[in-house]
Structure formats: structure tokens, C-alpha cells
Amino acid sequence: MTHRSIPEAHRPAAADASSSHDDIVVAAFPSSIDLADLYGEEVAAIAAMSFEDRWALAGEMAQAVASLAALRDAR
Amino acid sequence: MRGKVARLEAVAEVMRALEAHGVRSLIIGGIASAVYGGKSVTKDLDLQLQIERPDMERLQDALSSVQAKVIAVPTELRWEYLERGFWVHFECEHPSLHGLHLDVATRPFGAAPFDEMWSRRLSRTLPETGTQAHFVALPDLVSLKKTRRKDDWATIQLLMDLDYHGGGDAVQREQVRFWLRELRSAQTLIECVARFGGEAIKLTAERPLLGLAIQADHTGVADALDEEERLARRADEARMRPLLDELQRMRHTARRSQ
Numbered sequence: 322m323t324h325r326s327i328p329e330a331h332r333p334a335a336a337d338a339s340s341s342h343d344d345i346v347v348a349a350f351p352s353s354i355d356l357a358d359l360y361g362e363e364v365a366a367i368a369a370m371s372f373e374d375r376w377a378l379a380g381e382m383a384q385a386v387a388s389l390a391a392l393r394d395a396r
Numbered sequence: 397m398r399g400k401v402a403r404l405e406a407v408a409e410v411m412r413a414l415e416a417h418g419v420r421s422l423i424i425g426g427i428a429s430a431v432y433g434g435k436s437v438t439k440d441l442d443l444q445l446q447i448e449r450p451d452m453e454r455l456q457d458a459l460s461s462v463q464a465k466v467i468a469v470p471t472e473l474r475w476e477y478l479e480r481g482f483w484v485h486f487e488c489e490h491p492s493l494h495g496l497h498l499d500v501a502t503r504p505f506g507a508a509p510f511d512e513m514w515s516r517r518l519s520r521t522l523p524e525t526g527t528q529a530h531f532v533a534l535p536d537l538v539s540l541k542k543t544r545r546k547d548d549w550a551t552i553q554l555l556m557d558l559d560y561h562g563g564g565d566a567v568q569r570e571q572v573r574f575w576l577r578e579l580r581s582a583q584t585l586i587e588c589v590a591r592f593g594g595e596a597i598k599l600t601a602e603r604p605l606l607g608l609a610i611q612a613d614h615t616g617v618a619d620a621l622d623e624e625e626r627l628a629r630r631a632d633e634a635r636m637r638p639l640l641d642e643l644q645r646m647r648h649t650a651r652r653s654q
Contacts, residue, residue: 346572348565348591354584356561360554367433368558373523379430380404386439387403387495 406496407441408525410462410488415528417458420446420510422517424532424540425499431518431531433558434551440497442483444532446510447502449475463489464498469646478502481639505635506540534559538578544633549625553580560584569595577603580625582617585609 357365367375407427414421425442426434447455452475459473464486470477473484478501486498507513516533532540534555541548541555556579563571572592576599579585589596589609600606605620 344569345566346569346592346595348567349593350591351565352561352563352587352591354557354561354587356557359557359581359583364433364435364554364558367435368561370433372431372520375431375433376404376520376523379427379436382430382437383427383439384403386437390439 403439403494403496404522405525406488406493408522408527408529409490409493410441410443410496410498411522411527411529413458413461414443414445414455417454417461419451419455419458420514420530421500422510422513422530422532424504424537428531428537429541429551429555431520432534432537432555434555436551440499442499443501444504444507444510444513445478445500445502446514447475447478449479459486459498461490462493462498465489467497469643469650471646471650473500481505482643504540505632506542508536508539535574535578542628542632544629544636546629549580549629552578557581557584560588565591567592573599576606580621582609582614582621585617585621586612586614 355365356368367378370378407423411421421443423431423441424444425440426436426438427441429436430438445455452473456473466472466484467487468485470482470484477484481501481503483499483501483504486500488496488498502510513532513536514530516536518531518533520529520531521527522529538552538555541552556575560575560579563575572588572595575588576585576592576596579588585606586609589606590612593610596606596610600610605617605624608616608620
């Protein structure tokens with residue numbers, strides 16, 4: 322995992338990032354977190370998926386686990 | 397491919413059965429994690445139910461309609477078990493449900509009152525079935541995942557990083573506070589604190605490790621996150637111990653009676 326350094330000017334003591342509308346907080350700078358760096362390409366790909374695709378993937382994974390369990394039980 | 401579709405249809409069928417009998421349910425556990433982008437691998441459908449003692453007959457009827465049979469201890473569905481926080485585990489024997497495992501609880505540890513969780517839920521129409529399903533909101537899922545199991549903490553870390561990653565640059569205050577309270581990877585937390593410094597400072601008394609994040613002390617934050625997790629896992633273990641011991645006694649009794 323890589324550790325990005327936060328620019329000194331962006332540290333809270335130097336810059337209070339909260340601003341604007343009462344219920345909205347505006348970030349001091351855009352996020353540079355890279356999910357692929359943190360967790361790999363597979364997770365980054367899942368993050369980009371729609372609900373429907375994630376649901377289908379959950380079904381595939383559930384079926385794979387069920388099949389493995391059935392194989393184990395058959396032994 | 398057929399297996400995948402069949403399993404998803406089974407989930408939808410259980411949801412329909414519960415709804416037909418007037419039983420409200422929230423999908424929690426691994427399937428909810430997967431919907432939020434987690435890598436959870438599960439074949440169980442975990443449901444938190446809104447049930448009180450007088451509703452037990454309707455629940456029994458709903459479960460009978462999908463031929464749900466208890467497969468573990470507690471060996472029967474009783475209000476007393478649900479009320480005390482036990483999970484009851486079923487296998488659905490109806491041919492169209494392909495042996496779906498169904499775990500139900502009404503008051504799992506870590507859960508907020510059902511009405512509150514219901515008001516925050518994520519409702520979606522399940523693809524290919526047209527069935528409406530209700531998923532626990534991410535903040536509630538995070539609360540439920542704060543267990544004694546290390547895997548659950550890895551899941552929280554991932555789900556929080558995914559949620560943070562999906563957020564924009566202008567965000568609802570409550571969303572920012574949720575991140576600051578719950579993010580669990582040092583790198584992401586330090587960045588979040590730097591981006592939303594004013595909110596971070598306000599929450600430092602509540603979560604002292606934010607002070608280390610403000611200083612961008614990566615090692616300090618990582619150590620403090622480990623300690624936070626260690627204490628919470630120990631608290632959950634202590635909280636669960638009486639139930640775990642009782643489950644163990646139930647298993648012994650069930651074995652002796654076989």
C-alpha cells in the first residue's frame with residue numbers, strides 16, 4: 322500500500338475545509354485515493370458496477386459457494 | 397448460468413413470502429455487503445425481521461410456505477430466542493428454492509431499533525424478478541459488522557473505503573461525519589481529515605484518533621485503528637459470551653437426544 326502525503330496547506334490546522342451551505346461540506350481538494358492501489362483491480366471494478374451487476378455477482382458467488390458445499394457434503 | 401439465476405430467484409421468493417404474510421424484513425449480512433460492493437462470499441440470506449410475539453404465527457406461516465426447516469441450534473423458532481438476540485437458521489426445502497439457507501433474527505447485537513433501520517433502508521427492485529427488496533443502510537450494516545470476528549472488520553474497512561471513494565467533493569455533512577467516525581484505513585482517514593478539516597476537528601473528542609490523522613501520523617493512526625478494533629472485538633466477545641455458551645449447551649443437548 323502506498324502512503325500519499327497530504328500537502329501541508331491542506332492540513333486542517335491550516336485550512337478549514339468546511340464551508341458553503343449549512344448541510345453541505347465542500348472538500349478542500351479532490352480525493353486522490355485509488356481503490357486499485359488499496360485493494361486491487363477487482364475491487365475497483367466492483368466499485369464501478371451498478372446495483373444490478375453487483376446483485377448478479379452476489380448470485381454467482383453464492384452459487385459457487387453452494388456448489389462447493391454440495392461437493393463437500395457428497396464426499 | 398441457470399444456477400446463478402435460480403439462487404437469486406430464491407432470494408426474491410423468500411422476500412415475496414414474507415411480504416405476503418405481512419412480515420417486514422431487511423437484508424443484512426453478506427448479501428447486503430455485496431450490494432455495497434464488498435467481496436463477501438455467502439450462500440446464506442440473512443434477514444432482520446420486524447416481529448413481535450403476536451406476529452409469530454404469520455412468520456411461521458411465511459416460513460412454512462417456502463418449506464423452511466431449522467438446521468441448527470436453536471432447534472426451533474421461538475419468540476424467546478429471537479427476543480434475546482439469537483439467530484435461527486433454516487434451509488428452504490421448497491424445490492424452487494434450491495436449498496437456500498435463510499438466517500433470521502429480530503434483535504441482532506449492534507442493531508438499532510427496527511423502525512429506525514427501516515427508515516434508512518435501501519430499497520431496490522431485484523433484477524429479473526420485479527420483487528422489491530429492502531437492504532440495510534450502510535451505517536447500520538457497519539454497526540452490525542462490529543463483531544468479534546476479524547473478517548467483519550476487514551469488510552467494514554473495505555465498505556467504508558468504497559463509500560468514501562464514491563462520494564463527491566461537496567457532500568452532506570452527515571455523510572462526512574459518517575466517514576470520520578467509521579473509516580478504518582489510515583490512508584483514507586488521513587485524506588478525509590485533510591479534505592474535511594473543520595468537521596474532523598469537531599469530532600476529535602468523540603474519536604481521538606482523528607487528532608493523529610490531523611497530524612498525518614500514518615503509523616499512529618494505524619496503531620490507533622488496531623486498538624479501536626481490538627477493544628470493540630473484545631466488547632462484542634464479552635457481550636456475546638452468554639449466548640455462545642448457551643448455544644454450546646443447546647448443541648450438547650441436541651446431540652444427546654439424537
